[in-house]
Amino acid sequence: MATADSRVRDPVVGGNSVGKTFAGGTVVALENASFDIEKGSFVSLVGPSGCGKSTLLRLIAGLIEPTSGSLQVHGSKVSAPRQDVAMMFQRATLLEWRTAIENVLLPTEIQRRVTADDRNRAMELLQLVGLGEFAFSFPAQLSGGMQQRVALARLLQTGADVLLMDEPFGALDEFTRERLNIELLRIVGEVGATTIFVTHNIAEAIFLADKVYVMTPRPGRLAQVIDVPLARPRELAVQTSPEFNRLVEDARETLGAL
Amino acid sequence: MSAPFGQLQWLRACYRALPHLGLFALLIAAWEVLVRTGVIASIMVPRPSSIGASIVELYFVKGTIWRHFFITLGEAVGGFLIGAAIAVALAIGSSLWEPFRRYVSPYAVVLNVTPGIALTPIIIAWFGFGMGSKMALAAIISFFPIFVNTLTGLTQPDTEREELFRSLGSSERQVFWMLRVPSALPLMFAGFKIGLTTALIGAVVAEFAQATEGVGVLMSRFSFQLNMGASIATLLSMTLIGLILFYSMEFLDDRTVFWRREERRAAASRNRARAWKRYAKLNSKSGSSI
Numbered sequence: 152m153a154t155a156d157s158r159v160r161d162p163v164v165g166g167n168s169v170g171k172t173f174a175g176g177t178v179v180a181l182e183n184a185s186f187d188i189e190k191g192s193f194v195s196l197v198g199p200s201g202c203g204k205s206t207l208l209r210l211i212a213g214l215i216e217p218t219s220g221s222l223q224v225h226g227s228k229v230s231a232p233r234q235d236v237a238m239m240f241q242r243a244t245l246l247e248w249r250t251a252i253e254n255v256l257l258p259t260e261i262q263r264r265v266t267a268d269d270r271n272r273a274m275e276l277l278q279l280v281g282l283g284e285f286a287f288s289f290p291a292q293l294s295g296g297m298q299q300r301v302a303l304a305r306l307l308q309t310g311a312d313v314l315l316m317d318e319p320f321g322a323l324d325e326f327t328r329e330r331l332n333i334e335l336l337r338i339v340g341e342v343g344a345t346t347i348f349v350t351h352n353i354a355e356a357i358f359l360a361d362k363v364y365v366m367t368p369r370p371g372r373l374a375q376v377i378d379v380p381l382a383r384p385r386e387l388a389v390q391t392s393p394e395f396n397r398l399v400e401d402a403r404e405t406l407g408a409l
Numbered sequence: 410m411s412a413p414f415g416q417l418q419w420l421r422a423c424y425r426a427l428p429h430l431g432l433f434a435l436l437i438a439a440w441e442v443l444v445r446t447g448v449i450a451s452i453m454v455p456r457p458s459s460i461g462a463s464i465v466e467l468y469f470v471k472g473t474i475w476r477h478f479f480i481t482l483g484e485a486v487g488g489f490l491i492g493a494a495i496a497v498a499l500a501i502g503s504s505l506w507e508p509f510r511r512y513v514s515p516y517a518v519v520l521n522v523t524p525g526i527a528l529t530p531i532i533i534a535w536f537g538f539g540m541g542s543k544m545a546l547a548a549i550i551s552f553f554p555i556f557v558n559t560l561t562g563l564t565q566p567d568t569e570r571e572e573l574f575r576s577l578g579s580s581e582r583q584v585f586w587m588l589r590v591p592s593a594l595p596l597m598f599a600g601f602k603i604g605l606t607t608a609l610i611g612a613v614v615a616e617f618a619q620a621t622e623g624v625g626v627l628m629s630r631f632s633f634q635l636n637m638g639a640s641i642a643t644l645l646s647m648t649l650i651g652l653i654l655f656y657s658m659e660f661l662d663d664r665t666v667f668w669r670r671e672e673r674r675a676a677a678s679r680n681r682a683r684a685w686k687r688y689a690k691l692n693s694k695s696g697s698s699i
Contacts, residue, residue: 248668292674
């Protein structure tokens, strides 16, 4: 039902009837997904497990290849991981033998020789996520929330302008998650990146995004696009507004009508 | 700053050690009494005091033991290094290339299930009576635990972090050195610890079989002379070698895999902060001079 949306003015990420099957075609993870994501926008992918949201994210990251259709980032076809796209995972996936700052520098180290500028940038990013004082701590010395902040700084260190986040705060407690979500909005707003955020939490999806793609399982497909006209910057209190609740109801209806 | 606290800790440690020392003294005293009263024949089991006398003579007065001590230590360490080098090389090859693993692992298993010690006569026929045969046997029996642990460590699945590396556009070489090797280090060191201890067994057994030097030779010589005091005094030197080897490896493990222990982590954290500041200072200076 959801098709390429013509209203998008400046698409950064685009998909054209993207499909992905696993196990020799027997499992349809994603079917006929077409979409265009506007530059600098925040998009949430929401749906129950098995709806293909993580698959879609991995396709955009170039970690897996589509079985049918094609994907573009900045107008060029995605065929492998690329430097203008970076991904953050549910687990912080830090290297325990590296300090926070060394973990942040990992993307740079993989790409080239680290310069003094890179090091300064990494330190600025750690300060941006509020961990300036913990630059030389090892992951084991940090809480789960702090580890995810380091992962966020590492994500930004890549310099990519398309950020893919696969339930990045899903393993954290409710309070930490809400706080980090607010900070995430501030930070991606500051760096002006295009963000695609996967979650199974409808309220979280709507709170964060400019546009929510509601996905349904078996086979995984984009079932509905919801525009979120709520003003920014957003406070947690917006979640009690009638407008917010109408949007949540709207998404629930789509998911309930499976 | 924590001098009083440190002293208190010392006192506590001594206090805790007291019962152990007491029990040890009691056992030695009972042993001494049993032999002196003739309950145990002194020709079979020497008195602790005569072991003590032999220790003083062998270690301090004549010092005969030290030459043999260092020969056996050298054999064990040399054999371990050879065994470990081959084991790590084969494990790396096996981890990188599946067909290689399929061809190598049957031999590794056969080598493991064959009692390594049983190879002693053959090894001595091949490598002679000198240190070479001791090192060879030590290398052979220390090989397997190191091989298995290294291979297990290098092939542990870590899907998420591999995906992270891949999404960052890393090469296979980078994944190997920056992810796989550090992740494997804890298991590798566990293998090294076992391998080093078994290397000592290999060296001593080969000395018992046929040799001219080493603590094994010395000990069998004393046993043949029914000089039990000296024999046990020599045995204790093997214990000493074992302890030295074990704790040296423990030390290396602690420094290399520093991220497991809170204390070491804290120290590493301080060091890296200092290095970072040094680098920053150096860079700002060179920057301003240009």
